[in-house]
Amino acid sequence: MQPITTSIKKSLATIAVASVIASTTTLAYSAEDKVRWKVQAVFGTHLPGLGDPIKFVAEDIKAASDGQIQFKVYEPGKLVPPFAITEAVKNNQISAGYAWLAYDQGKIPASALLSAVPFGMEPWEFASWWYEGEGKQLAESLYAKHNIHPVLCSVIGPETAGWFKHQIHSLDDLKGLKIRFAGLGGKVLQKAGASVTVIPSGEIFPALEKGSIDATEFSMPAIDQIMGFDKIAKNNYFPGWHQPFTASHLIINKEVWDKLSKSTQATIDMACTAGTFRALTHGEALQGKVLAGFKDKGVTARKLDPALLEGLKEITDDLMQELSQQDADFKRIYDSQQAFRNDYHSWRKLAYLPIEP
Missing domain, CATH: 3.40.190.170 (Bacterial extracellular solute-binding protein, family 7)
Known part of the structure; x- marks a missing residue:
């Protein structure tokens, strides 16, 4: 057997040290993270x-x-x-x-x-x-x-404006309506005179079925279909003004x-x-196929009346100003969003094709 040279010994020692360092580093990373x-x-x-x-x-x-x-x-x-x-x-x-x-x-x-x-x-x-x-x-x-x-x-994209047992045409139709609505949209409907409740997702269908509520929003059509709302409330309204x-x-x-x-x-x-x-x-x-199946389920996709949307927008604007005055964090974030939207609007308006009817 050939004797091991000094250079080889040094190389082996370096490799051994590097191996120990690598092993130690791995163990330290594992313990920490x-x-x-x-x-x-x-x-x-x-x-x-x-x-x-x-x-x-x-x-x-x-x-x-x-x-x-x-x-x-x-x-x-x-x-x-x-x-x-x-x-x-x-x-x-x-x-x-x-x-x-x-x-x-x-x-x-x-x-x-x-x-x-x-x-x-x-x-x-x-x-x-x-x-x-x-x-x-x-x-x-x-x-x-x-x-x-x-x-x-x-x-994700817009929700629907909600599932209703009866048609709605104006702000007057919202007064006294028992509806499940969450977030800022719920506050808008409260100001419009609706009786708003916020309940977890798993409790919505039983409440709709028992008549505890007359209408509900939750999410997009593909999700709402899984929740079973289309079995009870046959009027699905658009656009999802409250949750774009x-x-x-x-x-x-x-x-x-x-x-x-x-x-x-x-x-x-x-x-x-x-x-x-x-x-x-x-x-x-997912949404297109679900909408295509509405007819077979007896569901009608309806668009909110423009005057109703305009009324909801006015209430929303008032609410945002009210909440901004009450809470500094709300104002800071809302102002930031509005400033960003103003900058973005010119691009969106010019760059995108109009939606075909």
Whole structure:
């Protein structure tokens, strides 16, 4: 056997040291950044575009991180009630949740602006404000006060204006109407004289069936069909004035978030950004076929009277000014959205083809 030369010895020693360093680094990374979170979902993960984004994000992030980051997603109500997700995350009862932030508007008035705004932005416009404008920064600043870090994780297109047992023609038809409506749109209808209630998604169909409510909104036609609203309320109204976009967020306890490495934070951000885009494409792809099947189900798609829409817009404008005067955060975020819209409007008006009749 040939004796080992000094240079070879040095090379072997270098390789051994490098191997130990690499092994140690891997172990340190694993110890620090191994994520195993229980994530409470606000919507059922069987609902396309609305509820399933967090399921797909969990699958993708596990694969992309080679199992380093894993979310165990729980269906609505399994860990905490749907309207209590933010509070549970704030107190670190659970590390994270998939939430519709407008359910926080009782305690955080400006939260509704991050979820859906009547006569507000279209989905790609909202996403542009979030990523390229002030949206992300303002949302993080708002929720930092509540020990929460929000990450945009889903945006879908307009809801319908609701499912009604009887036709509506004017603002007078809304007075005294018992209707399930959430977010800022619900506040608008209250001002219009409707009797508005906010109940979780799983309770809507029984309430409609028993007559506790006469009408409801929830989401897009493909989702509402799964909920069964078309079996009882045969008048589906458009456009979804109250919710031109619907945004949902992954919310994370801020202390938990701040302890993560930059690489793990970036991985979660990237997964949710991808989830946001896929939610939009998934939601848009499904609606046409559902609308085509309305006739066979005895459902009539109806358009709201222009005068009714104009009346709702006037009420909305008054409400936004009222809430802006009451809450500085609301004003800051609403003003930012309006400024972005004003800049964007000239582009949208010139660049896009008019919709064919």
